[in-house]
Amino acid sequence: MEIFNKTQQSIASKIRTGSDISNWKDWKWQVKHSIRSLEKLEMLTGINFSEEEVLQLKKTFDRFPLSITPYYLSLIDTNNYINDPVFKQSFGSPRELTVLKSELADPLSEEYDSPVEGITHRYPDRVLFHVSNICSMYCRHCTRKRKVGDIDYIPSKRQLQKGIDYIRETPQIRDVLLSGGDPLMLSDSYLDWLLSEITAIEHVEIVRIGTRIPVVLPYRITNNLIKVMKKYQPLWINTHFNHPREITSSSKEALRMLADAGFPLGNQSVLLAEVNDCPRIMKNLVHKLVKNRVRPYYLYQCDLSEGLSHFRTPVGKGIEIMESLIGHTTGFAVPTYVIDAPGGGGKIPAMPNYIISWSTNKVILRNYEGIITTYKEPESYESKFCDRNCENCNLDLNLDEVDEEKAVGIEKLLSDANSTISLVPDNNERHNRRNRNV
Numbered sequence: 226m227e228i229f230n231k232t233q234q235s236i237a238s239k240i241r242t243g244s245d246i247s248n249w250k251d252w253k254w255q256v257k258h259s260i261r262s263l264e265k266l267e268m269l270t271g272i273n274f275s276e277e278e279v280l281q282l283k284k285t286f287d288r289f290p291l292s293i294t295p296y297y298l299s300l301i302d303t304n305n306y307i308n309d310p311v312f313k314q315s316f317g318s319p320r321e322l323t324v325l326k327s328e329l330a331d332p333l334s335e336e337y338d339s340p341v342e343g344i345t346h347r348y349p350d351r352v353l354f355h356v357s358n359i360c361s362m363y364c365r366h367c368t369r370k371r372k373v374g375d376i377d378y379i380p381s382k383r384q385l386q387k388g389i390d391y392i393r394e395t396p397q398i399r400d401v402l403l404s405g406g407d408p409l410m411l412s413d414s415y416l417d418w419l420l421s422e423i424t425a426i427e428h429v430e431i432v433r434i435g436t437r438i439p440v441v442l443p444y445r446i447t448n449n450l451i452k453v454m455k456k457y458q459p460l461w462i463n464t465h466f467n468h469p470r471e472i473t474s475s476s477k478e479a480l481r482m483l484a485d486a487g488f489p490l491g492n493q494s495v496l497l498a499e500v501n502d503c504p505r506i507m508k509n510l511v512h513k514l515v516k517n518r519v520r521p522y523y524l525y526q527c528d529l530s531e532g533l534s535h536f537r538t539p540v541g542k543g544i545e546i547m548e549s550l551i552g553h554t555t556g557f558a559v560p561t562y563v564i565d566a567p568g569g570g571g572k573i574p575a576m577p578n579y580i581i582s583w584s585t586n587k588v589i590l591r592n593y594e595g596i597i598t599t600y601k602e603p604e605s606y607e608s609k610f611c612d613r614n615c616e617n618c619n620l621d622l623n624l625d626e627v628d629e630e631k632a633v634g635i636e637k638l639l640s641d642a643n644s645t646i647s648l649v650p651d652n653n654e655r656h657n658r659r660n661r662n663v
């Protein structure tokens with residue numbers, strides 16, 4: 226028999242739908258009874274806001290709507306909700322109405338890099354496919370605040386077909402990341418159709434799903450959903466835990482089901498002020514994740530989306546957290562700290578510096594304890610000139626299987642096979658002068 230805690234029993238009984246706690250684990254019941262108004266939240270939690278607070282909060286929800294699953298609501302410590310990390314991620318703050326000049330509706334320029342509806346094609350070999358405009362909960366720190374909650378809908382097959390056709394017609398795409406909204410808000414049969422269409426494309430090697438479902442609606446991970454997704458391996462699943470308090474018996478069970486089914490699991494956390502901006506909290510989170518077979522993948526610097534200034538920390542806080550993880554805990558429990566470049570430059574790793582200095586034959590490094598050490602470079606290493614057709618290539622690699630790739634960025638400067646000696650921004654004045662004089 227299931228054991229529910231007192232908060233869950235109290236919330237279920239107050240929802241008063243004629244249904245009792247026995248529906249708690251039905252994900253559709255959870256979605257149907259999501260908390261979308263201030264009055265309902267006050268009624269279910271016993272929290273009471275002042276008149277002034279109600280006024281401000283209503284303005285906030287008019288701009289950025291509220292939606293919390295009863296399950297996620299039950300994780301809030303109502304006795305100390307003001308400081309509660311679950312409350313802060315799910316319940317709005319009038320501070321969201323403050324929009325700074327540096328903030329943007331679409332800070333990652335996802336819509337600019339969209340060749341067809343639903344697709345963001347930023348990196349050469351992979352695409353982001355927005356397949357849902359529904360989330361089971363509206364996270365207050367969502368980078369796609371501009372979309373989430375506006376109109377809840379699942380794109381029609383006709384709309385999704387445009388994205389599928391683009392993927393089919395673009396042979397360099399080997400990796401498709403399903404995102405949204407939350408792709409796991411699609412019904413099992415719809416997801417089945419979508420995955421069958423995408424995986425039938427010969428050049429698609431892997432599909433990834435980005436989802437917050439194990440965190441906010443773990444009961445969505447059902448045996449039938451697993452059965453559907455298992456047909457389409459290799460399918461990678463990235464979830465989004467931000468705080469150790471989100472790892473509960475229910476979320477652990479969802480993760481167990483996914484891991485047992487063989488899906489590689491990763492986690493992307495967002496660094497959020499007053500939620501997880503603390504080395505101890507983050508270390509505890511990554512330990513809990515790996516214990517549940519989830520590899521911490523990214524720690525994101527909070528994006529420059531509108532209304533998120535109260536969530537943002539200085540980059541230095543992220544570096545401090547990384548200092549407390551690298552070397553101090555298991556290597557694969559350490560995520561990569563990244564800043565998603567505004568304007569669509571993609572994810573840029575921002576890590577502490579461990580190389581202190583260099584000479585022609587030695588590298589001076591420091592470790593996590595502060596020990597400064599020397600790595601002696603090999604004396605007899607002979608760099609091979611790479612013309613993309615050297616002996617190593619011919620002997621060790623089957624060249625037919627190797628992509629002929631176009632070098633980009635610093636890679637281009639390092640490559641022997643490329644004669645570029647500098648990268649010059651488009652509007653460099655000095656170069657423009659030179660061109661005028663030619």
Ligand code: SF4
Binds near residue numbers: 364369407437
């Ligand atoms: S689940 Fe993801 S897309 Fe949906 S509101 Fe949360 S962060 Fe945004």
